[in-house]
Amino acid sequence: MSDVHSRVSADELSTFIACAFESVGVPESDAKIVSKIMTEIDLLGGSGHGVFRLPQYIRRIKAGGMNVTPDIQLEHETNSTAVVHGDNCIGHLAVKRATDVAIEKAEKMGVAWAGVKMGNHAGTASVYARMALPNDMIGIYSAVGSANHLPPWGGLEMLLSTNPIAIGVPAMDEPPVVLDMATTVAAYGKVKTAAQRGEEMPVGWMVDNQGQPLTDPKRSNEGFLIPVGEYKGYGMALVLGLLAGTLNGAAMGHDVIDFNADDESLTNTGQFICMISLKAFGDVDEFKRQVDDLARSLRASPTLPGFDQVRLPGESSQGKHDDFSKNGIPVHPELTKALDVLAQDLGITSLF
C-alpha cells in the first residue's frame, strides 16, 4: 500500500464536507459551519478529529443518532454564563454557539463561561480555544470524551474518558501559545495507529488488568490507558468531566455512551468554553508583547542532548496550518479510500 498522502485544498475539503452533510438533510447554513470547523481542525494537523470523522458522523446521522434539524437554545442564561442545549445536534454546532455566546458576554463582562448539554463529539479542543485569539481573548475549553477508556487511578472499571483541555493565549508577532492535551499519556488514536503498523507500544501508555505494562497494541482491549502523571491525570479527567459534563446536565461517568460502538443512543455530550478578555486586565498590546518575550526566552534557551530546540505549545499546529493552507492538506491513502466510498454512497462528487 502506498504511503504517499494526497493533498487537497482547504476550500475543496470544506466544500466536500458540506456537500456530504447536506446530502443527509443538514441545512446549508449548518453544513457550512461544521465543514469550516472540521477543515480548520485538519489545517491545524488534528488529523484524527477532522474529515477523518466524517464517515462516522454521517453513519450516526443515518442511524438516527444525531438530529439534523436541531432547535439549539440557551438555558440558564446569566450576564456571564449560559448553558447551550444542543438538541442532539452535530457537536460542532452547539460548541460554536457556546463559543460565540461566551465571546459576546466576555466582551462586555471581562470573562464568560458557556457550557453545552445534549451535544455530540465536536472535534479537537484547541480549535475552539483558538477562536478566542482574533478577539484578543484567552480561551479555555474542555469536553467529556466520547467513550470511556480510563479507569480511576488504582481501579479497573473504565468510568472516565481522556477528557482533554485546551488553552489558547494570543501573542503579538510570535505564534499564539496553544496547549491541547488529553489527560492520558497517549491518546487512543495512537494505540490504533501502532496496531495498524504492527508496532509495539512503549511502557507507560497502557496497563493490563493486573496493572502490568501492556505493550502489544493488538491486546489493547485487555487493558486501559494510563493517565498523565498517574493519579494527577485521573484527577484532571475527573474534575474536567464535572465541569464539562455534570455542571451542564450532560453525561459523565457511567452515563457516557461509547459513540464508536453505538450510532443510535443519545450521547448527551457536554463541553465548556471560558473566554477571558485581555482588555479587562490591562493594556492588550503590552500583554501580547510579554507573551512574545517569554516565548522568545524559552525558544532561545539551551537544550538537552537529543533536542534541537525548545518548542512552545501550539507551534507545531501553527506550522502545519501555514504549510497546509498554502500547499494543501495531506490525506492518508486509507482515508482517501474511505472518503471515496462515502462519496459514492451519498451520491456526491468525490474529493479526488
Added chain:
Amino acid sequence: MSDVHSRVSADELSTFIACAFESVGVPESDAKIVSKIMTEIDLLGGSGHGVFRLPQYIRRIKAGGMNVTPDIQLEHETNSTAVVHGDNCIGHLAVKRATDVAIEKAEKMGVAWAGVKMGNHAGTASVYARMALPNDMIGIYSAVGSANHLPPWGGLEMLLSTNPIAIGVPAMDEPPVVLDMATTVAAYGKVKTAAQRGEEMPVGWMVDNQGQPLTDPKRSNEGFLIPVGEYKGYGMALVLGLLAGTLNGAAMGHDVIDFNADDESLTNTGQFICMISLKAFGDVDEFKRQVDDLARSLRASPTLPGFDQVRLPGESSQGKHDDFSKNGIPVHPELTKALDVLAQDLGITSLF
C-alpha cells in the same frame, strides 16, 4: 532524633501565628486573616505550606521584603473580573481579597475571575479553591510558583516553576472533590525530604543536565524536576503561568525571584481565582447529588492488585481535616524546634 509529632489545636496554632505576625508590625486584623488561612492549610495536611513557612515569612518581613502595612487595591475592575494589587503584602491577604471579590461577583454574574499582582507566596492552591464550596460554587485557582525549578521540555534553563492548579467542586453528602496538583511529577519538597532521610529518588522525578535520570537527592542542584506527562506538564506550567502571572502584570519566566534564596527583592507574585456559581447552571442540589453519585460509583469500582480502594481527589485532605480538627495538628519535631527558636527570637509565648 525522636520522630514523634507533637499535636497542637487549630486555635492554639492560629493564635501563635497571629502573635508572630503582630510582633513584627502586622495589624491585628491582617494577622488574623493570614493565621486563619495558614492554620486551615495545616488542618488539610498541607504541612509544607502552613506554619512550616512562618519562619521564612517573618524573615522576609524583617528583611524588608514584604510590606506589613499594604494598601491593597482593585485595578481594572469589570462586572466579572478584577486585578488585585497586593502592594507587596503577605501573599494570603491579596489572594483572600481576590477570592472574596470573585465570590461576590460570581454570585451576581454566574462566573467571575480575579487575578493578583504584587503579591507573595500564599500557601497551598486548594485552600483558596475550597473557599468556593460553602458558597455553592466551583473554585479554580492557580499561581506562579515562588522559585523556578523547571526548564521548558527539552531545555536546560529553569525558566518555569511548578505552577500548581486546584479545582474544588462541592458535593452533597460526600466529601467535596478537590484536585490540587503541581505540574511536576514530584514537588520540590519531596526531593528535600528524600535528601534529609538519605533515600534514593525513583526514576522519573528528576533528570540531570544530560537528560539522564537523577536519583540521588543530594545532587538535586545538578538537575531539575520532570513535568507531569513530559511536554504536557511543561505546557500546563507555561499557560498557567501566563494566566496567573503575565495576565495580571505579575512576574513570570526569568522575572521570577527565588524567594527561598532572596528575602529582600520584590517578588511580584501572581495568582488567579475563578469562581463559578452552581445556581447559574441549574438546580444546585441536583448537581451536588450527581457529584455524590459519581463519587460513589468511582469508590465502589473494582481495584487493581495492590490498591485497596479507589480514592477521590481531596478525600485524604478532608480526612486529615476531620482528624486534626478533633485531635490536633501534628507538628514534626524539627518544626517544633524551629518554632521555639522563632518564639524566643520574637519574644512571644512558645507554642509548646
